[in-house]
Amino acid sequence: MTEQERIMQLRTELHRHNRNYYVLNAPTISDREFDDLLRELQQLEGRHPELFDPNSPSQRVGSDLAGEFESVEHRRPMLSLANTYNKEEVREFYDRVREGLGGEAFEICCELKFDGLSISLHYEDGRLVRAVTRGDGVRGDDVTANIRTIKSIPLQLEDAQVPSPRRDVFVSADGQGDLFGGADGLGNLAGDSGQNPWPREFEIRGEVLMPWTSFEALNREREAAEEPLFANPRNAASGTLKSKQTAVVAKRKLDAYLYYLLGDSLPSDGHYENLEAARSWGFKVSEHMRKVRTLDEIYEFIDYWDVERKHLPVATDGVVLKVNSLRQQQALGMTAKSPRWAIAYKFQAEQASTVLREVTFQVGRTGAVTPVANMDSVQLSGTIVRRATLHNADFMAQLDLHIGDHVLVEKGGEIIPKIISVDMSQVTKERGPRVEFISRCPECGSELVRYEGEAAWYCPNDSGCPPQIKGRIEHFVSRRAMNIDTLGPETIEDFYGRGLIRNYADLYDLQVDQLSGANDSRIRSARKTIKAIEDSRQVPFERVLFALGIRFVGENVAKTLARSFKSVDALAQASLDDFLQINSIGAAIAESVIAWFANEENRRLVERLRHYGLQLQLSDETLSQQTDRLAGKTIVISGVFAQHSRDEYKALIEQHGGKNTGSISAKTSFILAGDNMGPAKLEKAQKLGIAIISEDEFLQMIGE
Ligand code: IVH
Numbered sequence: 025m026t027e028q029e030r031i032m033q034l035r036t037e038l039h040r041h042n043r044n045y046y047v048l049n050a051p052t053i054s055d056r057e058f059d060d061l062l063r064e065l066q067q068l069e070g071r072h073p074e075l076f077d078p079n080s081p082s083q084r085v086g087s088d089l090a091g092e093f094e095s096v097e098h099r100r101p102m103l104s105l106a107n108t109y110n111k112e113e114v115r116e117f118y119d120r121v122r123e124g125l126g127g128e129a130f131e132i133c134c135e136l137k138f139d140g141l142s143i144s145l146h147y148e149d150g151r152l153v154r155a156v157t158r159g160d161g162v163r164g165d166d167v168t169a170n171i172r173t174i175k176s177i178p179l180q181l182e183d184a185q186v187p188s189p190r191r192d193v194f195v196s197a198d199g200q201g202d203l204f205g206g207a208d209g210l211g212n213l214a215g216d217s218g219q220n221p222w223p224r225e226f227e228i229r230g231e232v233l234m235p236w237t238s239f240e241a242l243n244r245e246r247e248a249a250e251e252p253l254f255a256n257p258r259n260a261a262s263g264t265l266k267s268k269q270t271a272v273v274a275k276r277k278l279d280a281y282l283y284y285l286l287g288d289s290l291p292s293d294g295h296y297e298n299l300e301a302a303r304s305w306g307f308k309v310s311e312h313m314r315k316v317r318t319l320d321e322i323y324e325f326i327d328y329w330d331v332e333r334k335h336l337p338v339a340t341d342g343v344v345l346k347v348n349s350l351r352q353q354q355a356l357g358m359t360a361k362s363p364r365w366a367i368a369y370k371f372q373a374e375q376a377s378t379v380l381r382e383v384t385f386q387v388g389r390t391g392a393v394t395p396v397a398n399m400d401s402v403q404l405s406g407t408i409v410r411r412a413t414l415h416n417a418d419f420m421a422q423l424d425l426h427i428g429d430h431v432l433v434e435k436g437g438e439i440i441p442k443i444i445s446v447d448m449s450q451v452t453k454e455r456g457p458r459v460e461f462i463s464r465c466p467e468c469g470s471e472l473v474r475y476e477g478e479a480a481w482y483c484p485n486d487s488g489c490p491p492q493i494k495g496r497i498e499h500f501v502s503r504r505a506m507n508i509d510t511l512g513p514e515t516i517e518d519f520y521g522r523g524l525i526r527n528y529a530d531l532y533d534l535q536v537d538q539l540s541g542a543n544d545s546r547i548r549s550a551r552k553t554i555k556a557i558e559d560s561r562q563v564p565f566e567r568v569l570f571a572l573g574i575r576f577v578g579e580n581v582a583k584t585l586a587r588s589f590k591s592v593d594a595l596a597q598a599s600l601d602d603f604l605q606i607n608s609i610g611a612a613i614a615e616s617v618i619a620w621f622a623n624e625e626n627r628r629l630v631e632r633l634r635h636y637g638l639q640l641q642l643s644d645e646t647l648s649q650q651t652d653r654l655a656g657k658t659i660v661i662s663g664v665f666a667q668h669s670r671d672e673y674k675a676l677i678e679q680h681g682g683k684n685t686g687s688i689s690a691k692t693s694f695i696l697a698g699d700n701m702g703p704a705k706l707e708k709a710q711k712l713g714i715a716i717i718s719e720d721e722f723l724q725m726i727g728e
Pocket residue numbers: 103104105106135136137138139140141142158230231283284344363366368
């Protein structure tokens with residue numbers, strides 16, 4: 025055998041062992057033997073660089089990536105699913121499907137909803153060619169290099185074959201065996217998929233996950249290294265997959281379950297059958313899918329997994345129900361956002377009981393004071409919880425918390441857990457002291473104030489209270505504002521602590537020697553920081569306006585104000601009436617902006633920013649592109665577009681003086697409609713007699 029032949033043989037063999045180990049959980053050789061084969065391959069490949077193959081089993085260890093991930097358009101958009109927490113809505117879904125299919129019989133494929141991040145894998149001639157994250161559903165990041173390190177994702181497919189008989193069968197608590205899915209005698213085994221060769225070109229989608237055990241090990245490591253912990257396996261998986269260091273990804277032990285096969289020549293009209301075929305080609309497909317016909321069977325599946333999911337090796341947050349026949353899926357079609365043939369039922373968030381030890385108070389950049397509960401640590405949805413937000417004084421008072429109370433904590437999709445109630449069954453006669461909201465700022469001692477109509481208490485000392493000052497600077501440098509990305513919270517803390525900055529204008533006075541000292545690497549990083557600060561002088565006016573941190577002036581309001589007033593001077597002089605002339609600006613925003621500019625100190629800040637050369641008016645280029653072709657028009661965008669993205673259309677509407685709103689009403693001037701406009705919107709538009717304008721017509725209208 026030549027060395028070239030041996031390389032090919034080793035690659036095939038190692039692909040198979042990988043699959044046996046990571047997909048089928050049934051290794052046929054020892055780890056030691058595997059490592060020996062891999063080492064032999066690596067040595068041979070080292071001698072034959074001309075035979076390099078990115079899909080070789082030796083490439084699963086990874087190397088660093090240069091530059092950014094490439095953003096690529098999905099060949100087929102990655103839609104999301106309609107969600108419900110409610111069984112009644114599952115019935116409504118079932119009824120809608122039945123009606124939609126005109127009484128024709130149908131099957132529903134019940135699956136687990138895996139809680140990771142979705143990925144689209146492309147295969148050509150049996151080889152992985154591209155892996156793309158979901159992104160915004162239309163475009164995602166090309167993360168192929170990282171995906172190659174996930175051992176359960178096949179790089180080279182095997183010829184179709186009957187899957188290994190040994191499977192990881194889930195056994196229910198009552199010892200009755202696997203109730204749902206798997207080789208269970210329910211006729212769900214893919215015994216006949218052996219005849220299905222893979223199509224030359226296809227896409228398969230699924231979820232990248234970090235198993236609980238890997239997640240916990242990773243967090244233990246991070247804790248020891250005093251690195252910030254990941255809140256849950258989904259964040260850990262997502263953070264990992266977006267890492268530029270592919271070798272780090274390889275070490276983190278990600279896994280992937282595939283749940284959706286797409287392509288022009290699939291083996292079957294059945295979704296379930298296609299996944300079984302995919303399993304036979306080497307993909308990891310969940311053993312727990314089940315095909316059913318009745319609503320009762322669907323409920324049974326839901327109830328079973330609501331409990332049993334706690335024993336699964338990976339996080340799940342619900343079940344997904346899909347009409348099985350692709351023909352029927354097509355007949356049902358989709359709305360603008362999601363298919364009509366599928367729905368996700370989400371499990372109720374898990375709750376746990378623990379003891380309240382202390383309530384502390386945090387001051388944010390706006391001065392708002394947030395109460396935080398500190399509790400005995402408790403396991404909740406797989407993570408350890410010690411702190412929970414209490415939102416505001418009213419919420420806290422409603423709970424009637426006493427130190428030492430047992431409290432019920434819940435964690436939904438959000439990272440921050442919340443306290444639901446005091447566990448009254450555990451309250452003793454002698455409760456600890458009642459938790460009261462504070463009256464003075466914990467940071468600077470100022471008396472707190474409450475503004476009319478607002479739930480939060482504020483520290484009014486905005487120019488002297490440290491977390492407010494630092495918070496405003498953090499906001500100023502943030503990505504969507506001035507985008508001075510070398511300045512993180514720690515650096516700001518450091519500069520503030522050394523008395524170098526007291527407000528964001530001070531940033532523009534910083535000198536390299538103030539930041540560095542003699543140390544070479546510090547000089548380099550100081551230069552970088554100064555450069556980033558200088559570069560920010562080119563940031564356009566609307567983002568500067570957002571960066572100022574005026575209450576109620578978020579990104580969108582800043583854009584509207586910039587377009588309407590065109591310069592900071594015009595804005596500073598505007599009267600309440602001037603503001604109210606603008607469509608989307610109400611009294612609260614107007615008063616907040618007026619009050620901000622009435623403050624002497626703020627005006628001084630603006631003068632300093634002007635002096636440093638920041639953009640305090642719209643650029644000539646922006647001004648010259650503005651027209652009033654759409655002045656007075658209120659426009660709803662619906663559907664999928666070919667020539668520009670939705671966001672671009674939004675910007676175009678604004679650029680030409682129009683207003684974009686989300687829902688159709690009698691005030692709507694017209695609808696800018698792409699493909700697949702939602703039927704509900706269509707019906708409403710017709711009822712109200714509102715014109716529907718195509719993409720091309722619209723572009724003509726604005727003279728593009
Ligand atoms: S099917 C058009 N099946 O849930 C149907 N999705 O909001 C596409 N997910 O983005 C999705 N488990 O990330 C499907 N068994 C499963 C799933 C699943 C998890 C995720 C997926 C998707 C989101 C839907």
